[in-house]
Amino acid sequence: MRIAIVGIGGVGGYIGARLCSLIGTQKQKYEILFIARGTHAEAVKKNGIVIREDHEEFRAHPTGVCLASEAEGTFDLILVCVKSYDMVEALIPLKHTMRTDTVVIPFANGVNHAQLLNAHFDAKVVNGCVYILSHIAEPGVIRKKGNLFAAVFGSETYSGECLHIYHIFKDAGLRAKVEEDIDxxxxxxxxxxxxxxxxxxxxxxxxxxxxxxxxxxxxxxxxxxxxxxxxxxxxxxxxxxxxxxxxxxxxxxxxxxxxxxxxxxxxxxxxxxxxxxxxxxxxxxxxxxxxxxxxxxxxxx
CATH class of the missing domain: 1.10.1040.10 (N-(1-d-carboxylethyl)-l-norvaline Dehydrogenase; domain 2)
Known part of the structure; x- marks a missing residue:
């Protein structure tokens, strides 16, 4: 299972770090790739990503960290965690990694991202949102405040894929919900x-x-x-x-x-x-x- 996390700020960094716990621990092989750039990405590439919560701190190491244009092969799941104004532009260089059965979930703030991505990419776009309070504290470090976290996603067309992703999140210790009325x-x-x-x-x-x-x-x-x-x-x-x-x-x-x-x-x-x-x-x-x-x-x- 190859998963790309596009953007590793407060949202993507936390989700990606939790998903890294699946690497080498499950019957299914997982590869977790962080698609990012800048000093934060370089720090994560060198030392892993640190998640600092109110009462816990841990470090996670993804399979790799690279630019979108450097990504090789194809992905089974792409989680889009960049800001809304960067979403399409961030995914265009990843177009070569998308198959028609690749699931793409936008977790950016907003209500019309699924329609936007469907217009640009030939993949299985599933609408979603995330509840979390987190931000980059310093390069390589994500600060998450409080206990709030929930990933919500759903699709009438791709209900089976959503259930599979729900179990992936659950195995990684991420609270998730498949919502019938996702809009x-x-x-x-x-x-x-x-x-x-x-x-x-x-x-x-x-x-x-x-x-x-x-x-x-x-x-x-x-x-x-x-x-x-x-x-x-x-x-x-x-x-x-x-x-x-x-x-x-x-x-x-x-x-x-x-x-x-x-x-x-x-x-x-x-x-x-x-x-x-x-x-x-x-x-x-x-x-x-x-x-x-x-x-x-x-x-x-």
Missing amino acids: RAVWKKYLFISAFATLTSYYDETIRTVYESHPAESVALLKEITSVAQAKGIDITEEIDKALTTASSLPETASTSMHLDFRKHRQTELETLSGYIVEEAVKYGVAVPWMQEMYEALKCR
């Missing part, structure tokens, strides 16, 4: 990350601080996002209270990756997490004044 499941995750990525970036505060200091704005933004989803035929209204509960229970220092990117003056997922809601709201005639105001302000930063 709704992805929107459930998107509701939380869109709202709190926008709020944390706008107020320059952590998730829990935003929840405690700006409760009315938090609820208003969550309601606007659910209104857009409703207009698209997806009912996630009952998820608002769950999102607020999650925000209230996170570690005090935990924030969103978009907030961290704004702080470090890096490219952000603003268009995916905020602009998309504004754009779809216009298309469906839904009023989203809070998101509109925050999106316009963040565009100027």
Whole structure:
């Protein structure tokens, strides 16, 4: 079983490290390849990847670390863990490693990635999302905060493949769920990350601080996002209270990756997490004044 992890930041680094535990320990042979570049990739290539959790630290060694253009052979499974704005561009150099039965799962933030990848690649694209709070602490080191982790994926067309991948994740100690209504499941995750990525970036505060200091704005933004989803035929209204509960229970220092990117003056997922809601709201005639105001302000930063 050859698995490629495309992007080994907070999401891909953690998933990849856990999957490395399968190498040499299962009846089936596993090869776990990290597709990455830069100083972080070089550190992992040299010393392995370190996962630093609240009460645990471990080091994992993949089968290999290389650029997409350097990857040889073909893959059975490709997990796409780069930011949404890099997703297609990151996979194009890997096109030669995809067979028509290669399963590709995008774990980037957003709700329309499966359609996007289906338009570009002849593979079995399965929609998915991940719940996790993690980031690169230093080259070769991933810091994961709290106990939150869940990988959710699903496909009516490729249900057998999804079940197989579920068992792979389970064997690696990764909590996973095969979701029948994957579109709704992805929107459930998107509701939380869109709202709190926008709020944390706008107020320059952590998730829990935003929840405690700006409760009315938090609820208003969550309601606007659910209104857009409703207009698209997806009912996630009952998820608002769950999102607020999650925000209230996170570690005090935990924030969103978009907030961290704004702080470090890096490219952000603003268009995916905020602009998309504004754009779809216009298309469906839904009023989203809070998101509109925050999106316009963040565009100027």
